[in-house]
Amino acid sequence: MGPTDNSSDQTGTGNQANVFSGAHHNTFVGTSITNISGNVNYYTYLPESKPKEITLDDLLLNTPQAPVVFTGRSSLVEEAVNTLCEAGEFHIAILGAGGIGKTSLALHIMESHLIKEKFGEKCYFIPCEILPDAQNLTQGLVHAIGWQVTQGKTPLGILLDYLKGCQGVLFILDNFDTSWNSDDQAKFKNLIEKICSFKSVSVIVTMRGTDGPGQIKWHKLGGQSGLPPLKLSAAKEAFCSFSSDGKFTIEQKDPLLEQLLSQMDGMPLAIMLIAQHAKELPLKDLMEMWNGQKTAVLKRIGEQDDRLTSIEVSIELTLNIIREKLSPTGEDRLRLIAFLPSGIPDWLENLPKVLPNATMEVLVLKKSCLIHEAGNQTLRMLTPIVEYIMKIYGITGQFVNQIWRFYESFIDNLPQNSIKGDIQLGLHIANIFKILDIQIEKSFEKSHMNMLKRLDNYSQYFPGLMPLVEKYLRWQSQMSLGDQIEVMFLQEDMFSFMGEYEKAIAIIKDVEKLHKHQINQEISNLEVITSSKGTHVNYTTEQTQAECYKRLGQITYYQSDYNESQGKVQQAMNLYKKIGNMKGAAQCLQYMGEISQMLGQYEEGKVMLEQARKYFEEIRDRLGVAQCLQCIGNIRQMLGQFEKARVMLEQAKRQFEEIGDRLGAAQCL
Numbered sequence: 018m019g020p021t022d023n024s025s026d027q028t029g030t031g032n033q034a035n036v037f038s039g040a041h042h043n044t045f046v047g048t049s050i051t052n053i054s055g056n057v058n059y060y061t062y063l064p065e066s067k068p069k070e071i072t073l074d075d076l077l078l079n080t081p082q083a084p085v086v087f088t089g090r091s092s093l094v095e096e097a098v099n100t101l102c103e104a105g106e107f108h109i110a111i112l113g114a115g116g117i118g119k120t121s122l123a124l125h126i127m128e129s130h131l132i133k134e135k136f137g138e139k140c141y142f143i144p145c146e147i148l149p150d151a152q153n154l155t156q157g158l159v160h161a162i163g164w165q166v167t168q169g170k171t172p173l174g175i176l177l178d179y180l181k182g183c184q185g186v187l188f189i190l191d192n193f194d195t196s197w198n199s200d201d202q203a204k205f206k207n208l209i210e211k212i213c214s215f216k217s218v219s220v221i222v223t224m225r226g227t228d229g230p231g232q233i234k235w236h237k238l239g240g241q242s243g244l245p246p247l248k249l250s251a252a253k254e255a256f257c258s259f260s261s262d263g264k265f266t267i268e269q270k271d272p273l274l275e276q277l278l279s280q281m282d283g284m285p286l287a288i289m290l291i292a293q294h295a296k297e298l299p300l301k302d303l304m305e306m307w308n309g310q311k312t313a314v315l316k317r318i319g320e321q322d323d324r325l326t327s328i329e330v331s332i333e334l335t336l337n338i339i340r341e342k343l344s345p346t347g348e349d350r351l352r353l354i355a356f357l358p359s360g361i362p363d364w365l366e367n368l369p370k371v372l373p374n375a376t377m378e379v380l381v382l383k384k385s386c387l388i389h390e391a392g393n394q395t396l397r398m399l400t401p402i403v404e405y406i407m408k409i410y411g412i413t414g415q416f417v418n419q420i421w422r423f424y425e426s427f428i429d430n431l432p433q434n435s436i437k438g439d440i441q442l443g444l445h446i447a448n449i450f451k452i453l454d455i456q457i458e459k460s461f462e463k464s465h466m467n468m469l470k471r472l473d474n475y476s477q478y479f480p481g482l483m484p485l486v487e488k489y490l491r492w493q494s495q496m497s498l499g500d501q502i503e504v505m506f507l508q509e510d511m512f513s514f515m516g517e518y519e520k521a522i523a524i525i526k527d528v529e530k531l532h533k534h535q536i537n538q539e540i541s542n543l544e545v546i547t548s549s550k551g552t553h554v555n556y557t558t559e560q561t562q563a564e565c566y567k568r569l570g571q572i573t574y575y576q577s578d579y580n581e582s583q584g585k586v587q588q589a590m591n592l593y594k595k596i597g598n599m600k601g602a603a604q605c606l607q608y609m610g611e612i613s614q615m616l617g618q619y620e621e622g623k624v625m626l627e628q629a630r631k632y633f634e635e636i637r638d639r640l641g642v643a644q645c646l647q648c649i650g651n652i653r654q655m656l657g658q659f660e661k662a663r664v665m666l667e668q669a670k671r672q673f674e675e676i677g678d679r680l681g682a683a684q685c686l
Contacts, residue, residue, distance in 0.1 A: 071153055073160045079144040081325070083124035086258040086289070089251025090122050093238050097126045100236055101187065101219055102135050108213055109221045109236045110229035113243030114386035114399065115324060115331035116286030119223035122244070123189050126221065132187065136219075140187045146195045146324075151204035154196055158188065158212075173208070180215045187219045188212065192324075194224040198338045206231045225335050227384050242389055246283025246399065253278060255285065256292045263296025273300045280307060282400040287328050290315040311404040332387075332405045339385045347378050348410055354388050355406035356420070358451055360397035362444035368396070371423045393444055414459075420452050425464065428471050434677025442475060450481050457485060461492040466504060479511045486511065502528055502561070509568060518572050525565050525572075532561050563592035563601060570608060574615075583612050603632035603641060611648055619652050626652070640681075643672035647685055 100107050109126075111119045126132060127140055141161040148154040155172040159165070164175055180186065190196075196205050210231045213220055222229055227243050229235035239245055247255065253269040256278060260267055267274060277300060281287040294303055294314065306314050315328035324331045340347075349372055354360055361368050368375050379396065382388045387406075391397045398406070427445065432438035442449075449472075457465050469489060472482050486508045493501045505524050512521035570585030586608045593601035606629035613622030626645045633641030650665030666685045673681035 071156045079147050080142045083128045084121050086255055088255045089247040094125050098129045098131050102131050107219055111223040111238050112227055115225050115335050116284045117244045118285035120191050123221055123223050136185050136187045142189045144191050146192045150201045151208055184217050189221045191223045193222045197230050252288050255288050259289055259292035260295035265299050277304050280400050284401055287315050287401045328401050335385055342381050343378055350375050350378050351406050352410045354396050354398050355403045356412055358447040360395045362393050362395045364396045421456055424449050457488050461495045473507055476514050483511050525568050529565050532558050559592050559596050563589045579612050579615050603629045614652055619656055623652050639676050643669050
């Protein structure tokens with residue numbers, strides 16, 4: 018806020034006290050008279066009820082100081098200062114979500130020595146939240162410049178006459194969204210456009226949303242979507258600065274601090290409010306408090322709740338602005354985006370499949386900055402906003418079922434063995450894990466097992482998939498024995514892949530115990546799985562035992578105990594041959610060939626692999642054929658038969674490519 022302007026009064030009203038003449042309060046109603054030169058003089062007014070009188074003290078008392086702790090925004094301050102100090106007319110919009118630091122940025126721009134040099138005392142900070150209508154805002158501007166309204170003049174007339182006769186004025190209209198979203202929007206539009214039309218005037222507005230007001234060419238700081246969240250390094254610096262005078266020493270390298278700040282998602286207000294508690298509480302207790310109470314802890318204790326002291330009040334202000342712009346089902350869009358941890362990737366395609374006719378309301382939500390669009394056209398929401406939305410709106414079972422049906426279809430139609438499919442799944446995997454976890458928790462369905470089996474093809478997600486498999490096994494009392502063993506083998510696959518061999522062996526032993534129990538009850542022909550990828554057949558107890566031997570052989574192979582592995586695989590192969598399972602026998606021959614290779618028995622290994630390849634060709638198992646060709650090529654390389662090795666690896670590579678196995682093709686290369 019600049020001090021009173023002592024320049025001469027070019028309108029003849031005189032530079033007097035910063036109060037209105039109490040006997041002549043009239044409300045300007047927008048009537049205008051255009052003179053011969055084309056200038057518009059806003060001097061016509063009609064008597065109305067006396068508006069609330071805004072004084073200079075009101076403006077000063079509602080103008081905050083530039084915050085001492087201010088990190089991660091220096092480049093934006095520099096950008097704004099350079100823009101404003103160039104020759105010509107420039108107007109800046111500082112936009113974004115509530116709590117993202119718009120006011121702090123505006124205050125630091127105003128404090129720049131270059132701004133003070135250019136605008137001197139004609140730099141005025143206007144807190145618009147105390148100016149609820151266009152009349153009040155005009156009065157506030159007149160008070161800010163230090164003029165008064167005299168009889169026969171209107172506030173707007175005085176303001177415009179002042180702007181005609183002065184040079185170099187900067188108005189900072191803070192929290193302008195409270196004015197812009199009122200019933201007076203048309204008047205505010207006309208007012209700000211008129212102010213910005215003066216060549217000598219520059220304006221900074223801070224607003225919730227992504228668009229500046231009126232038909233004005235705004236320079237948007239931070240990009241078209243508004244101010245970005247703080248980066249983690251800046252968030253750490255801010256947190257430690259806010260809490261530096263507390264009871265506890267906090268290191269920026271503390272992993273618990275990073276975990277806590279990830280929940281603040283770079284929102285400066287949230288970081289400041291949680292850091293206040295760090296003065297009294299250690300990070301561990303603070304993290305537990307957040308986990309239990311979420312946004313309720315993001316407030317200053319002992320102070321009145323407002324947009325600067327409570328994150329919930331700040332978010333609610335935005336919600337109040339947009340509620341009337343949404344349909345009765347508009348809350349569902351907010352609820353959906355808040356519920357899904359990965360947001361909604363490729364939302365133009367995927368959102369209508371969950372919630373039809375949502376596009377227009379998404380645009381409203383984007384413009385309010387409650388949601389934003391990240392990479393891959395992903396609709397996302399900052400974590401504190403997520404937690405507050407879930408707190409006030411919650412989630413229904415019907416809503417969860419809609420999301421589940423979408424992801425069932427998504428997985429069914431996912432391109433298999435392709436880069437495109439892998440990328441698509443990666444964008445949605447956190448959402449899938451969350452909805453699958455909820456579904457498994459509430460009921461037993463075969464469709465849940467089908468989803469687990471499909472995801473078993475993507476080993477990179479095993480750490481997240483494993484807890485879901487364990488949770489599904491809690492329903493084993495409702496499963497058939499075949500299904501139970503199928504899921505147990507799924508679990509064993511993951512443990513083996515992740516190198517947790519003791520756990521994998523324990524599962525195999527549990528499977529053997531289940532079958533011994535069945536044998537004791539004289540039950541046979543059990544339906545279980547033939548391989549780690551879920552092919553169903555009718556099993557005899559011998560076949561189940563063969564599968565267990567084969568898996569134990571694989572594990573001991575991974576543990577480099579090749580002799581033990583050879584013995585187990587041989588036992589499995591004998592059982593497979595006994596019951597006529599050619600695929601099982603072929604797989605065992607393949608493993609025996611690989612073991613012989615590791616033992617340096619290259620000729621024996623080559624013979625076994627050639628025989629396994631013939632078996633696979635007979636049953637048209639292209640993956641088995643490709644793997645055998647690859648192993649034979651590797652053996653020929655070890656034998657120094659390089660040309661023959663190259664031929665084999667080229668054949669294997671083509672086979673892998675044809676079936677979409679990119680890893681196999683890469684290994685051959």
